[in-house]
Amino acid sequence: MRKDNWGTRGVHLPLEKKTYLQLIEDISTNPSPQLPKYALLEMTPRAESLSIPAAPPQSSSAAAGPHLYEEALLRISPARVQHTPTEQKLASHIPQSNHLLSPSEISQGLDDVSQDCLSIKVTNASAKNRGETTTTRPTTSTRTTTTTKTTTTRTTRTTTTSHPTGTPCAGNTPDTRSQWCDYDINTNYHDTIPDTGVTREYWLEIDELIASPDGFPRPAMAINGTIPGPTLYADWGDNVVIHVRNLLHETLNGTSIHWHGIRQQGSNQDDGVVSITQCPITPEHEYTYRWRAQQYGTTWYHSHMGLQAWDGVAGGLVINGPASADYDVDAGTIFLNDWPHQTADELFWVAQVSGPPTLTNALINGTNVYGSGDSQTGERFTLKVEEDTSYRLRLINGALDTHFKFMIDNHTLTVIAMDLVPIEPFEATSVSLAMGQRYDVIVKANQASVADSFWLRAIPQQACSDIENLDNIRGIFHYTDEATIPDTNPWPFEDSCQDELASTLIPKVPRNVQPPDWQDNTLATVGRNPANLFRWYLNSTTMEVFWENPTLLQIANEDNVWEQSSAIIDLPNADEWVYLIVNTTIPVNHPIHLHGHDFFILAQGTNPWDGTLQTSNPPRRDTAVLPGNGYLVMAWETDNPGAWLMHCHIGWHTTEGFALQFVERYDEIRSEGIIDAKQLKRTCNLWNGYDEEFGIEQHDSGV
Numbered sequence: 018m019r020k021d022n023w024g025t026r027g028v029h030l031p032l033e034k035k036t037y038l039q040l041i042e043d044i045s046t047n048p049s050p051q052l053p054k055y056a057l058l059e060m061t062p063r064a065e066s067l068s069i070p071a072a073p074p075q076s077s078s079a080a081a082g083p084h085l086y087e088e089a090l091l092r093i094s095p096a097r098v099q100h101t102p103t104e105q106k107l108a109s110h111i112p113q114s115n116h117l118l119s120p121s122e123i124s125q126g127l128d129d130v131s132q133d134c135l136s137i138k139v140t141n142a143s144a145k146n147r148g149e150t151t152t153t154r155p156t157t158s159t160r161t162t163t164t165t166k167t168t169t170t171r172t173t174r175t176t177t178t179s180h181p182t183g184t185p186c187a188g189n190t191p192d193t194r195s196q197w198c199d200y201d202i203n204t205n206y207h208d209t210i211p212d213t214g215v216t217r218e219y220w221l222e223i224d225e226l227i228a229s230p231d232g233f234p235r236p237a238m239a240i241n242g243t244i245p246g247p248t249l250y251a252d253w254g255d256n257v258v259i260h261v262r263n264l265l266h267e268t269l270n271g272t273s274i275h276w277h278g279i280r281q282q283g284s285n286q287d288d289g290v291v292s293i294t295q296c297p298i299t300p301e302h303e304y305t306y307r308w309r310a311q312q313y314g315t316t317w318y319h320s321h322m323g324l325q326a327w328d329g330v331a332g333g334l335v336i337n338g339p340a341s342a343d344y345d346v347d348a349g350t351i352f353l354n355d356w357p358h359q360t361a362d363e364l365f366w367v368a369q370v371s372g373p374p375t376l377t378n379a380l381i382n383g384t385n386v387y388g389s390g391d392s393q394t395g396e397r398f399t400l401k402v403e404e405d406t407s408y409r410l411r412l413i414n415g416a417l418d419t420h421f422k423f424m425i426d427n428h429t430l431t432v433i434a435m436d437l438v439p440i441e442p443f444e445a446t447s448v449s450l451a452m453g454q455r456y457d458v459i460v461k462a463n464q465a466s467v468a469d470s471f472w473l474r475a476i477p478q479q480a481c482s483d484i485e486n487l488d489n490i491r492g493i494f495h496y497t498d499e500a501t502i503p504d505t506n507p508w509p510f511e512d513s514c515q516d517e518l519a520s521t522l523i524p525k526v527p528r529n530v531q532p533p534d535w536q537d538n539t540l541a542t543v544g545r546n547p548a549n550l551f552r553w554y555l556n557s558t559t560m561e562v563f564w565e566n567p568t569l570l571q572i573a574n575e576d577n578v579w580e581q582s583s584a585i586i587d588l589p590n591a592d593e594w595v596y597l598i599v600n601t602t603i604p605v606n607h608p609i610h611l612h613g614h615d616f617f618i619l620a621q622g623t624n625p626w627d628g629t630l631q632t633s634n635p636p637r638r639d640t641a642v643l644p645g646n647g648y649l650v651m652a653w654e655t656d657n658p659g660a661w662l663m664h665c666h667i668g669w670h671t672t673e674g675f676a677l678q679f680v681e682r683y684d685e686i687r688s689e690g691i692i693d694a695k696q697l698k699r700t701c702n703l704w705n706g707y708d709e710e711f712g713i714e715q716h717d718s719g720v
């Protein structure tokens with residue numbers, strides 16, 4: 018059993034802890050590479066003032082947040098060997114004299130670092146012209162500036178990715194959003210992918226820190242020093258290469274990054290799921306993911322180890338492409354997260370023993386207020402808009418256990434995509450987002466005559482969520498330069514954790530479902546394991562898989578006899594239609610997420626099911642709600658060889674075993690070069706060595 022209260026996956030490493038002032042003192046007197054890097058982790062009386070939320074400056078239309086934390090800047094010793102571009106950049110902002118940084122120095126450093134966090138490298142000569150698309154693709158173009166800069170400063174870094182062969186698309190304009198050069202919104206992206214010849218390369222570092230996104234400091238984990246992590250951008254058809262470095266050695270955490278909803282056709286090993294597609298990335302080591310942006314739209318990436326995703330290891334992922342309706346400005350991602358004042362890992366023990374705990378607060382793009390009156394801390398999310406301009410908002414529910422309804426008072430929303438699937442636009446006053454789901458919406462700023470500012474709300478649905486700061490997950494949508502406190506009222510809504518109506522979710526590229534070649538039923542139940550801890554079961558099996566023995570390693574070793582607790586279902590045949598009926602008699606909703614596929618929703622509702630199936634262009638997406646005491650009938654084609662996880666996206670439930678895995682086309686996984694056995698074994702050997710040295714214990718389902 019772990020004894021400390023956060024993040025630890027095993028025994029505690031006896032690192033010398035120091036306060037901020039001690040560290041600065043150390044650096045001043047002895048700038049040696051041996052300085053402890055993580056001296057700031059302990060929550061000290063200094064921590065509160067250390068964790069100033071400093072939102073990087075963005076364009077006027079862009080949203081506030083995410084926060085970059087001061088520690089991310091300060092903890093790097095200038096004398097240390099700098100092994101990544103981000104670290105080099107961070108270090109360059111620490112004055113040689115090592116005096117305490119002034120707020121303006123910090124601000125300047127954060128600004129530069131926030132640019133550098135994106136660390137894009139585009140390996141295509143024609144990509145240098147991308148900066149000229151400013152007016153049509155605002156969010157991308159901001160980053161494109163960075164591209165040129167970082168590329169030139171990294172001449173010593175070589176890239177092993179393929180040489181450019183194709184043609185990037187310059188994008189579209191506010192009046193031609195349905196277009197995408199030789200392609201458009203009607204192109205069937207399931208079969209057709211632009212060859213851009215562009216490889217986008219990113220460097221991410223996962224580290225521990227004290228963060229106070231709502232003004233309350235607590236231990237957290239962050240990517241490149243921000244919560245949420247930096248939004249990554251690509252264009253439809255690009256190759257994406259991401260180097261992930263694990264710096265979680267204070268808490269002895271392995272890690273991985275899963276690219277939620279990315280199809281990973283032919284690249285199953287880059288799906289980033291520990292115990293399934295890889296061993297954990299060992300602290301102080303790097304793992305490189307490579308995949309193709311076959312789809313486009315809005316998604317996110319997050320750790321797929323333990324509950325790290327909900328302690329801060331998550332970020333937005335935007336793939337530019339056509340859209341099913343026009344808009345003026347891409348306002349970027351809006352991340353909705355619950356945010357307890359204890360770590361998810363600490364609360365996991367409560368969840369296992371006595372059920373889901375009340376969570377303290379929630380954040381909009383990594384920021385919110387907490388408390389009231391004079392004791393209120395934190396800052397609200399703000400979004401400045403111009404009258405008569407339309408904005409695309411990319412909503413992401415990255416919560417652990419909170420179902421949100423999103424709305425902006427007095428403004429209607431035009432919904433244009435669900436997950437990575439463009440849909441026929443429909444109007445709504447609010448949208449319902451289960452954990453793991455995304456909706457892209459367009460809002461027209463046309464209410465300036467009514468008020469200067471309006472509440473933008475993420476409302477936790479009490480039917481399935483429990484947040485202390487319930488009615489105060491709000492940002493400000495404002496027309497004036499300064500955000501003033503709005504005096505506006507929410508749209509009426511029904512408190513509910515159901516998906517949007519299937520009749521409104523009509524995929525723009527229609528696809529029909531054929532009769533099943535294979536089908537199965539699975540019943541979701543909950544019970545106590547021998548240790549009297551809650552576990553979820555699918556057909557009487559609760560998943561328990563092991564970090565050191567991922568499914569792909571077993572396949573590489575030619576094993577094909579699975580442990581019952583692996584919860585593996587074999588789908589050996591190519592291009593068959595699979596139907597899976599998931600049912601539960603327990604009144605708890607579960608957002609079901611399938612890796613490697615956008616699945617079709619043939620039926621969904623509360624029991625009893627009358628057997629009706631929608632096979633003509635049904636909704637399809639990567640995450641859908643299994644209603645409490647209800648059913649979800651899913652279908653997909655076996656068109657993607659690999660080991661694919663299916664699980665409930667409630668953090669507690671995933672870690673409590675609510676998961677299955679499908680080994681799709683076993684023979685081809687082995688024969689088609691999908692497994693890079695060398696990389697797989699190297700990662701596992703490193704992890705096993707670390708495990709042996711520190712005695713890491715696994716307390717959860719393994720995914």
Ligand SMILES: [Cu+2]
Nearest residue numbers: 607665667670
């Ligand atoms: Cu669940």
